[in-house]
Amino acid sequence: MNLQDSYNQAWLFAASAHAGQTLTASTLPYAVHLAMVANEVMAADREASIERLAETVQIALLHDVLEDTSVSFEQLQTRFGAFVAEGAQRLSKAADGGKLSLENYLGRLASAAPQYAIVKLCDRITNLQPPPSTWARSKISEYHAESQRILAVLGHAHEPSAERLREKIDNYRRYF
Numbered sequence: 001m002n003l004q005d006s007y008n009q010a011w012l013f014a015a016s017a018h019a020g021q022t023l024t025a026s027t028l029p030y031a032v033h034l035a036m037v038a039n040e041v042m043a044a045d046r047e048a049s050i051e052r053l054a055e056t057v058q059i060a061l062l063h064d065v066l067e068d069t070s071v072s073f074e075q076l077q078t079r080f081g082a083f084v085a086e087g088a089q090r091l092s093k094a095a096d097g098g099k100l101s102l103e104n105y106l107g108r109l110a111s112a113a114p115q116y117a118i119v120k121l122c123d124r125i126t127n128l129q130p131p132p133s134t135w136a137r138s139k140i141s142e143y144h145a146e147s148q149r150i151l152a153v154l155g156h157a158h159e160p161s162a163e164r165l166r167e168k169i170d171n172y173r174r175y176f
């Protein structure tokens with residue numbers, strides 16, 4: 001399947017799974033975030049090519065469905081295959097009813113296929129836009145520190161994305 005068709009298949013699936021959800025402190029559909037992450041992945045591939053790009057883009061589009069919707073791992077595996085389903089699982093902070101600590105979450109991503117780490121780098125690049133108006137200064141500062149951990153643990157997966165994240169982190173200082 002070509003990139004456009006695999007993109008659209010995952011995009012429709014994700015947009016429907018997240019239907020009714022919005023971005024934080026916004027009226028925009030949550031799916032807007034997913035398209036921005038997929039866009040980052042495709043641009044990253046032009047800087048330094050990413051193996052299994054079509055599936056990596058699907059992981060970008062599906063990276064929050066296990067954490068934020070009722071979609072199951074088995075459903076993802078049946079529809080998109082094991083590589084994509086595992087990616088969505090590793091990118092989810094939910095674990096056995098609880099939530100993974102940041103270090104466990106990042107460690108689990110760092111020890112897997114580099115494509116999963118690349119999606120996380122692209123996710124954070126996307127999220128370092130001006131913070132939601134509802135966020136306190138302390139929350140913004142914590143988010144900045146967390147982004148530095150993501151860069152430190154996962155940056156090795158894709159150098160141009162690491163560089164882009166580094167710039168976004170530096171720029172983010174102005175918000176707190």
Ligand SMILES: [Mn+2]
Nearest residue numbers: 033063064123
């Ligand atoms: Mn995300």
